[in-house]
Amino acid sequence: MTEDTKETTNIFGLRAIIEAIESGSTLNKIYLQKELRGSLFYELNQLIKEKGITTSLVPIEKLNRLSKNGNHQGAVAQISPVEFYDLEELIEKTLESNKVPLFLLLDQLSDVRNFGAIIRTAECTGVNGIIIQKDGSAPVNAETIKTSAGAAFKIPICKVDHIKDALYILQAAEIKTVAATEKTEDVLYDINLNQPIAIVMGSEQRGINPSILKMVDYKAKLPILGDIASLNVSVACGAFLYETIRQRISITKK
Template identity: 35%
Template sequence: MAPHDGSDESPATVYGFHAVLESLHSQSRPVQRIWILRADGRFFTIVALARERGIPLAIESRERLDRLAGDRHHQGVVAQVAAKEYLEGEELLDSLSLRPVPALLVVLDQIQDPHNLGAIVRSVEAAGGDGIVIPKHRAVGLTGGVAKASAGALEHVSIARVANTGKFLEACQQREIRPVALVPEGVEPYSEVDFTEPVALVFGSEGEGIRPIVLKKCDQRVRIPMFGKMNSLNLSVA
């Protein structure tokens, strides 16, 4: 496994009420320190859990929290947690053999927006997906903004990072996991995908879509039917 930034095991910053609370509940990675706007009201549960587990906690001004989070939208709470580890692509695929139901992976080709990635993490967790695959280069990583947008779901979703998305899809095919591209020009609607078989859904970046070199590795191309005047959806909505 690799730490969140791919280079060392430096701590990560998680902010936002639900993201921090789920970090405490899940205990998937140690929470090392918490900074909070106040200790009463909606923050009581976070404060109680921190004190119960002996996690250092400090009351800070909103300006201080802005600096700690690097974002003004922290909802009054910031935590320092151990880095979330990425899986290697093969590790993720190996783990699927233990699943009693057909695999469902989401492969993201060079997604840049932290909010989109966080929202996708939240959707994958809600749908019972087995994991998300992102490239090592030219793509957003697991930032505090991603954790906040996921509303805590990041603690429950496996994330793999791969050097070559096309080769990862070839590895999926070798394991009888069908790569399916979601593209505007898809021949069939997405409802035609057979989810009773293992599937890797492939989504492209916000501006460029799926790169041709990745698209040609997909066995099926499907679309979301659009009945209004717009011909596409925001990536996280799709």
């Protein structure tokens, strides 16, 4: 895994994007002009399907802005400023370190500022890796990195086809999964977090997908004493991570 400290770069033109994919570059997203046709577009579209790259159909005006009115040929791609880790390799490496694993799964979190804030807190609390879904998740772009205070370059980030895939892999490695959700009577402070743990946080709008909630080992909520029913996801994530650290420090001191 190599690090790249440049900000997110936009590349444009069908052939340039095809070559970027074939060279192994990590693309955050590809913007395609609506109703695009032609042999090069067909070739690019096949690669997009093979690699599972997130795409968005947009009007030509947006492509003009992204390419600064360059000859984009109906396609602009964002190259990620970081490379992503393989989840199974990261889990294996973490287990070999003899430290109690702590992972973080983000179920289609979409706001880049929340994402950046969570990355920063995760790095500060010793999280071994952050797992996101390829489709529907906030990108690792320049704004994410700025909000993370550079922590995005210091903590492993994994992309999976679906959060369910990651849950299966983690549970097979005997890592317990804890979902942050209001749909439970169990309070976070009653959960044993001094064991191999992966915390699952949901999206800003809908929380954790119901199908994911059915798979986790524990569900936990934070007590809310005020009138507002929920916390910002990055704040809630910080509370979950620091409670994990508090429990582990308490056990160590005994």
